[in-house]
Amino acid sequence: MANVSLLDRSRTIAGPGYNRWLVPPAALAIHLAIGQAYAFSVFKKPLGALLSGDVDHPAAGDWTPAQIGWIFSIAIVLLGLSAAIFGKWLERVGPRKAMLASALCFGGGFLIGSLGVHLHSLALLYFGYGFVGGIGLGIGYISPVSTLIKWFPDRKGVATGMAIMGFGGGAMIGSPLAVALMAHFKDSAPQGVAPTFIVMGIIYFLFMQFGVWTIRVPADDWAPAGYVPNAEHSALITSGNVSADNAIKTPQFWLLWVVLLTNVTAGIGVLETASPLIQETFSDKAMGAGRGVTVAAAAGFVGLLSLFNLLGRFFWSSASDKLGRKVTYAIYFGLGILLYALVPTLGQNLQLSLFVVVACVIISMYGGGFATIPAYLSDLFGKYQVGAIHGRLLTAWSTAGVLGPLIVNYLHESRKAEGFTGAAAYQTVFYTMAGLLVVGLLANLAVTAVNAKYNEKGPVTAEAGGH
Structure with missing residues (x-):
């Protein structure tokens, strides 16, 4: 043993x-x-x-x-x-x-x-x-x-x-x-x-x-030397602890579930279509012979998105320590709505450089959304069973993993069937994703401090975390 x-x-x-x-x-x-x-x-x-x-x-x-x-x-x-x-x-x-x-x-x-x-x-x-x-x-x-x-x-x-x-x-x-x-x-x-x-x-x-x-x-x-728990960033930060079973009874949990679902579904919309999107939008036919985006260049674009996905996770979640989680998500959604709505216009006007920059910022916020959510949960529910609460919230990712590709493929194929090509074939995809982000923005704005009635009574320990 x-x-x-x-x-x-x-x-x-x-x-x-x-x-x-x-x-x-x-x-x-x-x-x-x-x-x-x-x-x-x-x-x-x-x-x-x-x-x-x-x-x-x-x-x-x-x-x-x-x-x-x-x-x-x-x-x-x-x-x-x-x-x-x-x-x-x-x-x-x-x-x-x-x-x-x-x-x-x-x-x-x-x-x-x-x-x-x-x-x-x-x-x-x-x-x-x-x-x-x-x-x-x-x-x-x-x-x-x-x-x-x-x-x-x-x-x-x-x-x-x-x-x-x-x-x-x-x-x-x-x-x-x-x-x-x-x-x-x-x-x-x-x-x-x-x-x-x-x-x-x-x-x-x-x-x-x-x-x-x-x-x-x-x-x-244990606590870090000199650390004093405080709520300087937000009234949302609790001094109590909520169990995983009680967390799912709160409106805050389900508001954050919608927040993660909409952010991930929209981000998958870009990741799912990144390579064909840039090749079809900036093709030789649109840009002129020999000037279109090649397969190799499209692969480079996908690699660049992967890099910004990675960097965004650290940059945005670190920034949330200063800005507060609610403000950080308001940026994801507010800026995201504008950028998603802008993508079809950039494509139609063949603004390749701006198109790449906008896509990279979008994906950085997609990655940031994943990295900021555990801290948001800890602010609201305490650290007692935050891993278990985070686990339950990730069912939003499961849902988005199926929903995102379905929405993208359905809307894109419908536009192609209507005779649209290039950027126009993806237009409804990005406008729909911008609409989803509006829902996410409203859900985030509705988040308030968790009612103390959901808190655990008396001291809690990590060893008791699963009982």
């Missing part, structure tokens, strides 16, 4: 004098790994040509883009559901056990998925990367959050931004790694996908062990 005891929460409590800045790298190790999910698109064409061997001319039995697209959707749905289901368990057992469970599921999802690829079983691939891997995503996503908030009550935005920044940047590691491995294994397996899944599953499992074994939690009575 000695090995089991190493995973107990009591074995991760930091001693006196522990340097809290050692905790963010542990959190980052988990998020950089599971952030690979954002790079899943590199597998789309290879997975669609396992039988034919030709990505441009699939065989009759090859999987279609729509079938392959469901793998990512299942993973994101399970991310939200598992975060909601296992949030209270995580608070009780502590981050080490939760991080190990995440590593086993995420790495194991690749291994099961590899068998699915080898046997050409789509169901097994859905189960492996989508279902099992998705559970790993959910537990891994929330596992460091409440720990960081407890270590950094004075800099909640900075702390959560550092970790969640890793999820946004995971694609910058996962994409080239997958491409290099598939090229290496191409001669030994169809498209090199199955062995690539095996190697990546092992690499990510081992990489996540750094986070598992270096994570520490503070003692219940």
Whole structure:
């Protein structure tokens, strides 16, 4: 039982004098790994040509883009559901056990998925990367959050931004790694996908062990030197603690659920269409022969968006420590409405440079929305079960992960069917997303302090977090 005891929460409590800045790298190790999910698109064409061997001319039995697209959707749905289901368990057992469970599921999802690829079983691939891997995503996503908030009550935005920044940047590691491995294994397996899944599953499992074994939690009575809890930024910041079960009974929880849903749905609208959007809007036909955006340039644009997704998570969440969470979200939505509404005009006027700048700002706020929400929750509900509350709120992300692509594809295809091309074909997409942000803005404006009747009575401890 000695090995089991190493995973107990009591074995991760930091001693006196522990340097809290050692905790963010542990959190980052988990998020950089599971952030690979954002790079899943590199597998789309290879997975669609396992039988034919030709990505441009699939065989009759090859999987279609729509079938392959469901793998990512299942993973994101399970991310939200598992975060909601296992949030209270995580608070009780502590981050080490939760991080190990995440590593086993995420790495194991690749291994099961590899068998699915080898046997050409789509169901097994859905189960492996989508279902099992998705559970790993959910537990891994929330596992460091409440720990960081407890270590950094004075800099909640900075702390959560550092970790969640890793999820946004995971694609910058996962994409080239997958491409290099598939090229290496191409001669030994169809498209090199199955062995690539095996190697990546092992690499990510081992990489996540750094986070598992270096994570520490503070003692219940610990506070940073000289820290005095205060509400200087906002009357929203509570001195009480609300349990996860009580949090979902409050209007504030559901207002923030709408806030996250609208911000993520709109952001996915850009991410989902980034490459075809810029190629179709600024084509040779529109710009003049030889002056249009090439496939390679479009890939560069997608990479740039990934970078701003990453940077926005740290920049905006850090800024929220100074501005307050409600003001920061008001910026996301107020500025976002203007920029989304501006995109079709920039496209029609062929303003390529401005178009790229606006898209980068939009995506920075999309990333910032993910990183700022845990601090917003902690302000409103206290730090007691903030990881579990965050987990339940992530069901909004699951919903957006399905809703966003559906809205974008439906509106875009409808416009194309009406004969519109280029920027005009995406016009209703961006106006609709701007409308969604209006809903998010109104929900954010309606957020008020949580009624004290929802607070836990008497002292609470982290050990009691899941009971």
